[in-house]
Amino acid sequence: MANPSLLILPGDGIGPEVMAQVTRIIDWFGEKRDLAFDVEHDLVGGAAYDKHGTPLHDDTMARALEVDAVLLGAVGGPKYDDLDFSVKPERGLLRLRKEMDLFSNLRPAQCFDALADFSSLKKDIVAGLDIMIVRELTSGVYFGEPRGIFEEGNERVGINTQRYTESEIERVARSAFELARRRSSKVCSMEKANVMESGILWREVTQRVRDAEYPDIELSHMYADNGAMQLVRAPKQFDVIVTDNLFGDILSDCAAMLTGSLGMLPSASLGAPNADGRPKALYEPVHGSAPDIAGQGKANPIACILSFAMALRYSFDQGEEAARLEKAVETALADGARTPDLMGPEDGTPITTKEMGDAILKALDASL
Ligand SMILES: NC(=O)C1=CN([C@@H]2O[C@H](COP(=O)(O)OP(=O)(O)OC[C@H]3O[C@@H](n4cnc5c(N)ncnc54)[C@H](O)[C@@H]3O)[C@@H](O)[C@H]2O)C=CC1
Ligand SMILES: CC(C)CC(=O)C(=O)O
Ligand SMILES: [Mg+2]
Numbered sequence: 001m002a003n004p005s006l007l008i009l010p011g012d013g014i015g016p017e018v019m020a021q022v023t024r025i026i027d028w029f030g031e032k033r034d035l036a037f038d039v040e041h042d043l044v045g046g047a048a049y050d051k052h053g054t055p056l057h058d059d060t061m062a063r064a065l066e067v068d069a070v071l072l073g074a075v076g077g078p079k080y081d082d083l084d085f086s087v088k089p090e091r092g093l094l095r096l097r098k099e100m101d102l103f104s105n106l107r108p109a110q111c112f113d114a115l116a117d118f119s120s121l122k123k124d125i126v127a128g129l130d131i132m133i134v135r136e137l138t139s140g141v142y143f144g145e146p147r148g149i150f151e152e153g154n155e156r157v158g159i160n161t162q163r164y165t166e167s168e169i170e171r172v173a174r175s176a177f178e179l180a181r182r183r184s185s186k187v188c189s190m191e192k193a194n195v196m197e198s199g200i201l202w203r204e205v206t207q208r209v210r211d212a213e214y215p216d217i218e219l220s221h222m223y224a225d226n227g228a229m230q231l232v233r234a235p236k237q238f239d240v241i242v243t244d245n246l247f248g249d250i251l252s253d254c255a256a257m258l259t260g261s262l263g264m265l266p267s268a269s270l271g272a273p274n275a276d277g278r279p280k281a282l283y284e285p286v287h288g289s290a291p292d293i294a295g296q297g298k299a300n301p302i303a304c305i306l307s308f309a310m311a312l313r314y315s316f317d318q319g320e321e322a323a324r325l326e327k328a329v330e331t332a333l334a335d336g337a338r339t340p341d342l343m344g345p346e347d348g349t350p351i352t353t354k355e356m357g358d359a360i361l362k363a364l365d366a367s368l
Contacts, residue, residue, distance in 0.1 A: 004316055005067040006037045009044040009060070012080075012089055013289025014299035014353075015073025021301035021357030022071065022308050025325065028364055029312075033321060040067070044096070045075025045089030045289075055092030064096055065280070069315040071308060072096070072284040077291045093284075097137050100280045102269035103168065104175035105137040106310070107252040107286055109235075114333040115260035118342060126235065126258050132183065133241045133255060134176040135248025137269055139168045140198075142245050164198045164244065169205040175270070176242035177214040183239055186218045190227040190243040190251065202244065228254055252286055261341040262287045263300025266307035268314050281315045283307040293340075297352035300339040302329055305360060328363035335359065 008023070010016035023039075030036035042048075042060045049055050055075070064070050075089040085091070096102075111119065111129040119126045144161030151157075173189070180187045189206045191199035203221050210219040222230070224247040230237065231251060235258050243251060256265040265287065271280035285303030293299055306329060312322035333342075337359035340350040351359070 003036045003038045004069070006039045006311075007060075007063050007067040007070045008039060008041045009064075009070060010041070010047075010073040011044050011075040011289065012046040012077050013074055013291050013294040014287075015045070015075065015289055017294070017297070017299045017353050018285065018301040018304040019071070019073040021353060021360075022304050024357055024361060025305060025308060025364070028361055029321065032364070032368060035316075035318065035321060044072060044092045046077055046080045048092055049080065049083070049087055049089060053087070055087055055089045056095050061095065061099060064100060064282070068278065068281075069311050070096065070100075070282040071304075071311065072282060073304060074285065074287060074289040076289045077294070089289075094142065096282060097269060098143065100269075100282060101138060101271040102280065102282055103136060103138045103272075104172050104270045105135040105248065106179070106268045106270065106314075107133040107135060107248070107255070107265060108267075108310075109133065109252070109255035109259050109265060111259045112264075112330050112333050114330070114336075115264070115342065118260045118344075120257055121232065129235055129258055131235060131238045131241065131255065132179060133243065133248060133252045134172065134179065135252060136164075136168065136172040136242075136244050137248075138245075139164055140245035162196065162198045162244075162246075164201060166201065166205050169202050170209050171272070173206045173209045173242060174213070176240050177210065177217050177219075180217050180240045181214075185216060186220075186239040188220045188222055188227070188238055188241050190222050190224040190241060190247055192224055192247075193221070194223055198244075206242065224251065227251060231255055231258070256286055261300060263303050263339065263341045264306075265303050266305075266310055268307070268310040270314060278315060281311065283311045283315075297354065298340050298350075299353045300341050301353050301356055302360075305329060305357075324364065324367050325360075328360050328367060331363035331366070332356070332359035335363070 010019040111126045116127040141162040144163035191202040193199035193203045256262040309322040309325040312318040
């Protein structure tokens with residue numbers, strides 16, 4: 001049987017640096033666990049723009065639709081800030097999400113014991129934290145029309161449109177409820193039903209889906225601004241959070257700091273199942289291209305490595321190997337491996353991106 005296929009799109013900034021460590025880990029699974037992948041590399045974001053004048057070439061888009069899973073590093077950077085909006089690096093990623101129909105973005109925030117002391121919050125607030133944010137990824141204000149900057153009288157007006165259909169809300173709600181069934185059967189839905197019609201619809205539809213199809217799930221509703229506050233005040237009250245595209249983007253960066261660093265948070269973006277039962281899927285760290293540290297060996301590769309662990313679990317039915325990799329990350333951290341984002345200025349000398357990869361590979365070897 002053919003090996004499962006992976007399309008790797010390292011992207012810009014720290015994207016290629018963190019992806020280099022993932023590639024070593026993919027090789028390790030091929031050599032040591034007889035779990036080989038057919039891997040292709042291609043360009044996305046600013047790197048694709050530099051070569052092709054577009055942040056995602058049509059051929060790359062076509063391959064993304066064919067392979068079993070896509071792994072992406074990060075896109076964007078100051079070099080591209082003044083480009084026309086239609087060719088900005090971020091548009092390459094948005095196109096992938098839209099054309100692959102990746103409507104359900106899973107962003108788990110787990111606090112590893114070794115980092116509980118390092119979070120900017122008190123240890124007892126974050127120790128043992130394990131929450132899952134389910135972010136709607138293909139609609140809402142990032143995609144709604146009309147959008148643009150228009151002349152209106154003697155000034156310009158910037159317009160974006162928050163738009164959700166019932167079926168878009170239904171499918172992401174179902175994905176959150178299904179996940180919750182495998183966790184603690186508790187979902188909190190976040191919107192702004194107090195000020196936005198799309199929020200009113202979101203609340204009605206999530207409740208309707210729960211009542212009709214998931215009576216075993218405990219569903220609560222919360223305004224997203226309160227949700228942001230509660231995430232910092234008492235994050236362990238949550239298990240699964242389901243929310244829209246914009247709120248999910250913001251709340252997941254906020255949740256990242258509960259784990260110690262934005263460099264720790266992985267994600268899986270999943271679409272509807274194909275004929276073979278597997279969802280179309282793209283895996284990427286939650287963070288961006290971090291231009292402030294790019295090219296210096298300072299990036300934490302763990303978010304990208306844990307995104308590959310999610311690929312093992314959600315695309316390749318390799319739950320045990322995913323757990324092996326997650327455990328190796330935990331072991332490396334417990335043994336003291338720290339990139340600069342996981343240390344204070346007084347905490348000694350940090351290790352490099354590659355040395356974090358070394359530490360995780362060592363822990364993988366020890367797991368055999
Ligand atoms: N999925 C993606 O490709 C995303 C791309 N971006 C793009 O990235 C560029 C920079 O955006 P920012 O707002 O600065 O967000 P960012 O996530 O790139 O960086 C925010 C802060 O977190 C730090 N950080 C991020 N990842 C890290 C890691 N792995 N290890 C250590 N520190 C890390 C950075 O050094 C920076 O101080 C922009 O062009 C933005 O549009 C932003 C978010 C997501
Ligand atoms: C298109 C991305 C740059 C938006 C973002 O910040 C994210 O999806 O996390
Ligand atoms: Mg973001």
